[in-house]
Amino acid sequence: MPSLKRDPRTPVLIALVLTMALVAMDTTIVATAIPQVVEDLGGIDQVGWVFSVYLLAQTVTIPIYGKLADLYGRKPILVFGVVVFLAGSALSAASWNMLALIGFRALQGLGAGSIGATVNTVAGDLYTVQERGRVQGYLSSVWGISAVIAPGVGGLFAQYASWRWIFLINLPLGALALVLILRGLHEDVPRHKHRIDYAGASLVLLSVGLLILGLLEGGSTWAWDSVGSITTFAGAIIAGVAAAFVERRAAEPMLPTWLWTRRLTLATFAATATAGMIVIGLSVYLPNWGQQVLHLSPVAAGFVMATMSMTWPVSSALSSHLYLRVGFRDTALLGAGLATVAGVWLSFLGPDSAVWRPVLGTAVMGAGMGLIFTPLIVGLQGTVGWSERGTITGGTMFARFLGQSLGAAAYGAAFNAGMQAHADASPALRVHESTHVVFLGLLAVAVLTCVLLALAVPRHFPAYDS
Template identity: 50%
Template structure:
C-alpha cells in the first residue's frame, strides 16, 4: 500500500495549499481538547439537572477509557484503508455522541453517550498526528505539531471558562451542541482538500487481536481508575478485574505472534527508537495528568487562591509546551531527535524539582514558573520523540506507530491518575489518623473527600464551624499530600530521561523521507 500526500512543498502557513487541511486538523484536535476540559466546570449544573452525584466521575473515566483502548485499532485501520475514512468515522462518532450527550435525560445515559464520544476521539487524536506526518516533511513537523499543541493550550484556558458561561447563562447541554458546527466545518474541509491515493491490496483484519486488546486494556484501565475509589485495591472485585485483564493481554500477545497482519505488531517493541519514545510517552502522560490534577489543588487548597488564578497558573504549562514544540524542529535538525529530547528531559526534571520544593509559604508566581519550565521541557521532549517515531518507518506503518505512541501516553495518564491519587490519599489518611492532641480526630474530615469542605469552612458544623487550628492542620496535610505527588512526578521526569537514553541517535533528514540511525 502506498499513498502520496502534500507533494507540493508550498510552505506551512494557513494560506498555503496545505493550509486549509492543517486548519481542519487543528479544528478536529480542538474538538477533542475542548471536550476534555469544558465539562469540568459544568459538573454542578449537570448533577443539579440529572442527579447522580456519585456517578459523575464516570463522565471523565469512561471517555478516557474508550479513547485509550481504541487508539491502536484506528492506527492499524488507517494504514490499511487510509487516513481519510478513519478520520471521517471518528468525527461522525464524536458528533453523534455529542448530540446524544446534549439530549441525555439521566446520568447513566449521559455516561453511555460520553463513551461514544470517546470512541470518536480515539480516532481523531492519532489520525490527526498521522496526517501531519504524511503532509509535512521532517523539518516541518515540529512547527506544525507546535500548532496542534497550542490548540490544547488554548483549550486548557478557554474550555473551563466556556463551560462555566454555558452552564450559567444558557444550558450545560450547549457544551456538547457547540461541537456540531465545528465538526461539520472540519469534515467538509477535509473532504474537499485532503487528497490521498491508497493502493489497496489483500488485507486480513486481526479481529481477534482487536477484541482481546480492547477487552484486556479496558479491564486493566478500569481497575486502575476505580481501584481504591469504587472498591478497595485488595478486594475480590479488584483482583478479578486485574486477573481477567492480564489474562486477556497475555492471550493478545500470543495471538499477535501468529497473526498475518496484527493490530499491534510486536516489532514495535523491538525497535529501539519506538521503545524509547513509547516509554517516554508513558511518562509524559503521567506527568501531564499529575500537574493538571494537583497544581490547581495546591494553588487553591494550600495557597488559598481562587479557581481562576489556579487555572491561569496551570495555563503556564500549556503556554510553554507549544512554544518549545514549535522551535524544537530547528534544534533536532541540527543535533538529532535523541539529543533534543534529552535537553527537554533535563528541563523537565528542573521544572519538576521546582514543583517538589514548593511549600505553604511559596508564591503563586513560583508555581507558574515551575509549570512554565515543565511545559518547555515537555515540548522539547514530546515533539522530537513523536517525529522520530514517524520518521523511522514508511507510510504503511506510520499510523500504527503514531497510534501506539499516543496509546502509551493515554495509559500513562490513566496509571498516573491512579498512582498519584493513591499517594495523595494515603498521605492525607495518615495525617488525619495522627492529629495533634490539641485538635482531636472528631474535628477532622471523616473522609479524604471532605478535605475541601473543611478548607472552605463548610465542614465540622457548617460555615464558621471550622476552627483556625483545624483549617491550618488540614491545609498542612494537603500540602504534604501534594508534595508527595510532586515528588512522584519528579521520579517520573527522571524516568523520561532514562527512556530517551534508550533511543539511538537518529539523524533528521530533510524532505519527506525517513530518518536514519547514526552508526
C-alpha cells in the same frame, strides 16, 4: 518553509486543529458544568463515569484506529471518528438521565480515539521532518488555548443557558472540520483486500480496557487489594498474553509485534508514557494546591496551570531547530532535563510561596514537555513508511494516554496516603503536604524519563529508506 496563506495544505491543517480542539476542550468544559448536570439528571453517585468511560473508550481504541488508518487510509478513519464524536455530542446533549449520558459519552470517546490516532498521522503525511515541529506546535497550542477558555465557556453555558450547550457547541466546529477534510485531504491508497485481525483486535481491546479500568477505579470504587481489582488486572494480563499469541500468527496483526520487540519503539513508548505521567500529575494536583493552600481563585489557579500550556507549543515549534542539529533523542533528553529542573523547583514550594514560583515551575515544565513529545513522535514517524505511520503514531499516542492513566492511579494513591498521614493538621497543611508527595513523585518520574532516554532510547532514529 512555505507561508500558511499560500500553502494548499493549510485548510487541512485548520481541520486538524479544529478536530483536536473537539477532544482538547471536552474534559475541562464538561467538568465545569457537572453541578448543573447532576441537578438536572441526578445520579451523583455515577458522575465519575462521565469522565472515566470517555477516557476508557478513547484510550483503548487509539492503537486500533492507527492500524486501520494504515490499511484503509487516514481520511475515512478520521471522518468516521469525527462523525461518531459529533453523534455522541448530540446524543449527550439530549440525555434524559445520568446513565444515558454515560453511554453517549462512551460513544464520544470512541470518536475521540480515532481523532487522537489520525490527526498526528495526517500531519506526518503532509509535512516534512523539517516542518513537523512547527505543525506540532500548532496542534499543541490547541491544548493550551482549551485549558484557558474551555472552563469559562462551560461555566457561561451552565449559568446563562444550559449545560447541554457544552456538547452542542461541538457540532458547528466539527461540521466545519468535516467540510475541510472532505474537500482538502486527498490520498492515493492502494486498494486490495485485507484480512482484518478481529480476534487480535478484540483481545487487545479487552486487555487494554481491563487495564485502564483497573487503574481508573482502583483505590476509589474498590481497594487495590480487593477481589475486584485483582480480578480486573488478572483478566488484563490473560487477555494480553492471548493477544500476543494471536498477533504473532495473524497475517495483518492489529498490533504488530515489532512495536514491542524493537528497542527503538519500545523504549520511546516507555519514555512517552513516563512523560504522560508527569503531565497528568501536574494538571490534576497543582490547581487544587493553588486554591487550597495559596487561596487563589479558581480562575487564578487555572492560569497558573495554563502557563505550562503556553510554553509547551512554543518549545514544540522550536524543537525542529534542535532535533535537526543534535537529533531526536538528545532533544527529548534536554526536555526531560528541563522537566527534572521543574520537578526540583516544585518540590521546594512551601505553603507561603509567592505565586510567581509555581508559575515559573509550570512554565519550565511546559517547555520540557514540548521538547519531549514532539521529537519522539516526529522521530518515530520518520523511521517508517506511509503504510506503518498510522500504527506507530497510534502506539505513541496510546503510550501517552496509558502513562496518564498510570500517573492518575499512582499520584492518587500518594495523595491519599499523604492526607491520612497528616490527618491532624489543618486542611490547607494537609493538602500542601499531600501535594508535596505528588511533586516528589513528579520529580522521580522526570528522572526516570531522563534515564530511559539516555540509556534505553538509541541516539539515532534511522530514517525510512523508501
